Amino acid sequence: MSGVRELARYNRFTRITNVLLITLVFTGLVLAQQKNLVSGRSLRELVRESGQDITVGIGAEGSRPPQNLSTLVGQSDLILRGIITEERGRLSQDETEVWSDYVFQVIETIRGRGTGGTIRITRLGGVAFLEGRMVTYLVEGYPFFHPKEEYIFFLRKLPDSDFYTPLRGEHGCFLLRDGRVHPVAFPRHPVPRQFGGRAPQEFVRAIARTGLLR
Amino acid sequence: MTPTTMTRRVYLAASLFLFFPLAGMAQCFSQCTLGSTPANTLKPGTVRVWVDPALPPEQFNAAVAAVQSWNGATSWVSFTVNTDRSTSPTTPPSDAVIGVKQGTPPAPPGSTETPCANYSFQRDSQGNIARADLFLDPSVVQAGGRSVQFGVAHEIGHMLGSPDTDCQDRSSTVMQDGFPCALPEEARVTPAQCDKDKVSQFYASRVNPAQNYQYYYYGQCYDVYLVTSYYWCTSGGCTHMYSTWQYLGTQCCFLGICG
Numbered sequence: 313m314s315g316v317r318e319l320a321r322y323n324r325f326t327r328i329t330n331v332l333l334i335t336l337v338f339t340g341l342v343l344a345q346q347k348n349l350v351s352g353r354s355l356r357e358l359v360r361e362s363g364q365d366i367t368v369g370i371g372a373e374g375s376r377p378p379q380n381l382s383t384l385v386g387q388s389d390l391i392l393r394g395i396i397t398e399e400r401g402r403l404s405q406d407e408t409e410v411w412s413d414y415v416f417q418v419i420e421t422i423r424g425r426g427t428g429g430t431i432r433i434t435r436l437g438g439v440a441f442l443e444g445r446m447v448t449y450l451v452e453g454y455p456f457f458h459p460k461e462e463y464i465f466f467l468r469k470l471p472d473s474d475f476y477t478p479l480r481g482e483h484g485c486f487l488l489r490d491g492r493v494h495p496v497a498f499p500r501h502p503v504p505r506q507f508g509g510r511a512p513q514e515f516v517r518a519i520a521r522t523g524l525l526r
Numbered sequence: 527m528t529p530t531t532m533t534r535r536v537y538l539a540a541s542l543f544l545f546f547p548l549a550g551m552a553q554c555f556s557q558c559t560l561g562s563t564p565a566n567t568l569k570p571g572t573v574r575v576w577v578d579p580a581l582p583p584e585q586f587n588a589a590v591a592a593v594q595s596w597n598g599a600t601s602w603v604s605f606t607v608n609t610d611r612s613t614s615p616t617t618p619p620s621d622a623v624i625g626v627k628q629g630t631p632p633a634p635p636g637s638t639e640t641p642c643a644n645y646s647f648q649r650d651s652q653g654n655i656a657r658a659d660l661f662l663d664p665s666v667v668q669a670g671g672r673s674v675q676f677g678v679a680h681e682i683g684h685m686l687g688s689p690d691t692d693c694q695d696r697s698s699t700v701m702q703d704g705f706p707c708a709l710p711e712e713a714r715v716t717p718a719q720c721d722k723d724k725v726s727q728f729y730a731s732r733v734n735p736a737q738n739y740q741y742y743y744y745g746q747c748y749d750v751y752l753v754t755s756y757y758w759c760t761s762g763g764c765t766h767m768y769s770t771w772q773y774l775g776t777q778c779c780f781l782g783i784c785g
Contacts, residue, residue: 370632
């Protein structure tokens with residue numbers, strides 16, 4: 313009889329210990345995984361939370377700047393001069409980012425096979441519409457491209473997609489305006505410092521001189 | 527028409543004639559003082575920084591020191607940090623809040639490289655950063671306190687509007703870029719007076735940035751443009767309609783003509 317009572321007491325003790333252990337583990341998990349304030353959160357959730365247009369983005373640590381033009385040329389699938397004719401912002405599938413898709417009218421293929429008139433370019437950052445609100449997604453140091461503007465892009469193809477994207481983000485983008493090359497990347501970096509303000513044809517000749525065109 | 531009415535009309539015409547050029551000039555001078563302005567600003571007031579207590583003690587203390595080292599750089603922003611290792615980033619809604627933790631920093635677009643540290647942010651309706659997550663790559667945390675201190679101080683410098691810069695040389699700024707995640711000995715881990723002066727000057731000349739803007743850095747002259755983009759939005763997405771370009775460099779724009 314006393315054995316049965318002892319067994320019952322032992323079972324009760326085990327149950328309490330188990331409950332305590334589960335509570336401790338659960339609390340530990342909750343504490344260990346503090347919710348992010350912005351990163352990875354759904355833009356829909358952020359819009360609902362703020363009740364107004366929102367602007368989000370990622371910080372200034374861009375891709376490492378290429379040390380010379382040969383690096384940019386060597387890593388590109390395509391180098392094109394042309395004009396952006398269309399732009400459209402869209403949400404990523406998980407609704408945590410906004411991407412911009414562009415139609416790019418090719419004027420000159422500097423590297424790569426002929427692309428037949430237009431190609432599609434995509435990049436992180438843009439503007440989209442969600443629950444009646446405008447969502448702007450910025451990438452610091454990587455401004456939006458603008459339709460009707462002429463650019464030289466150093467591009468790489470995205471796997472399993474028709475889209476190309478600028479190599480190393482802003483470092484692969486050069487606006488051509490007023491007969492001058494305006495690098496999109498910060499002007500102190502080596503390639504912008506060397507070619508910013510030069511004539512576009514001079515820049516194209518420098519690309520050819522790298523000897524990496526095929 | 528009585529002479530009085532006539533006089534009033536002449537005055538009115540003269541006022542209008544003078545008003546627009548003067549208003550234009552005032553705008554011109556306010557633009558001319560801006561100079562090269564980075565895009566981000568932390569919301570003025572008290573910024574509450576929550577450092578993840580799961581960081582090892584040395585790294586936790588280094589992160590706290592990094593945050594506190596920016597206090598006094600500008601009277602617009604002060605930082606408080608959870609030195610008691612409290613476990614949640616509590617904040618009144620009016621304050622800005624930054625969470626600092628180990629994690630994969632947001633990767634730059636078009637690259638497979640992961641930065642040593644970076645942040646995601648949300649701006650308030652005035653265009654200032656109100657919330658941010660600052661991530662330190664595990665390799666930075668593993669490298670020790672100095673690397674963590676540099677990473678946190680450098681990123682907060684960006685949030686305060688400072689671009690990557692070398693005030694004089696690598697040892698005299700915390701905003702120097704291009705360091706490996708395990709920080710070399712010669713690197714500075716606290717903001718120099720030069721870094722603080724830049725932040726102070728920036729906040730002194732700050733304006734509330736318009737939404738949907740980006741600054742363009744042009745050529746070697748550090749000219750800066752303000753671009754405001756207009757979009758047509760439907761439930762299917764937004765299409766760019768047009769942009770206005772406004773010159774904000776050291777030159778003056780007057781009645782739309784920049785010289």
